[in-house]
Amino acid sequence: MNKNMLFLGLPGSGKGTQASLLRMHHGYEVVDAGHIVRNSKEFSEFKKTVNKGDLLSDSVINSVMSSYLFNLSHSFVLDGYPRTIGQAEFLNSFLVDNQLHLDVVFQFVMDENKVIQRISNRYICEKCYNVINQDHNICSICGSKNFVRRGDDSDLDIVKHRVLVYTNTVSGLLEYYSDRLVKIDASLSIDDVNKLIVDVVLD
Numbered sequence: 001m002n003k004n005m006l007f008l009g010l011p012g013s014g015k016g017t018q019a020s021l022l023r024m025h026h027g028y029e030v031v032d033a034g035h036i037v038r039n040s041k042e043f044s045e046f047k048k049t050v051n052k053g054d055l056l057s058d059s060v061i062n063s064v065m066s067s068y069l070f071n072l073s074h075s076f077v078l079d080g081y082p083r084t085i086g087q088a089e090f091l092n093s094f095l096v097d098n099q100l101h102l103d104v105v106f107q108f109v110m111d112e113n114k115v116i117q118r119i120s121n122r123y124i125c126e127k128c129y130n131v132i133n134q135d136h137n138i139c140s141i142c143g144s145k146n147f148v149r150r151g152d153d154s155d156l157d158i159v160k161h162r163v164l165v166y167t168n169t170v171s172g173l174l175e176y177y178s179d180r181l182v183k184i185d186a187s188l189s190i191d192d193v194n195k196l197i198v199d200v201v202l203d
């Protein structure tokens, strides 16, 4: 059985790109918290917090994520959830109740200045919010050719704030998951990062 995993890493460190590759090539189910938040019917209520670069409260995000967690069955990638100990504990009790297991936690390690630079140049698909690889002019998920900047990507101060929020919250999670943590150098090429992940998670 393929291993279930969680991605931790700064915004812009390539988590979404790697999750998409695992979905396309290895049939992984991807749970992308940011995507779920931006597509949720309550987004108008969340927009102010999201566009400031702040986290939604644990109770709000746990409730938004619940229905997606209920659909988890086999090999899954969690991207962007959990981000706090409160969320990790909520997830853990859900997994235990449903006889599921989180096998590996990848920490995407990358220099803050590099991710800030990457985010400043990043575009997403207007239709499905997939991150667009700059070499392509068509969305690999839905085929749309219309790309936009994300509200929370467009302002440098907000990007820096998201980096700070990540740095302040991740240390607790690194400790919580220390028994299954694997660090990867996220500044390597997309293919090389993919190989590192695949080597660990595929049996």
Ligand SMILES: Nc1ncnc2c1ncn2[C@@H]1O[C@H](COP(=O)(O)OP(=O)(O)O)[C@@H](O)[C@H]1O
Pocket (backbone or CB within 6 Å): 010, 011, 012, 033, 034, 035, 037, 049, 050, 051, 053, 054, 055, 056, 057, 061, 079, 080, 081, 082, 083, 084, 087, 152, 162
């Ligand atoms: N696990 C979470 N806990 C709280 N808020 C979240 C969570 N996941 C996503 N959000 C909200 O959605 C926003 C966008 O998420 P995401 O696209 O994953 O951002 P980033 O690229 O900054 O990691 C976050 O800045 C936050 O406001």
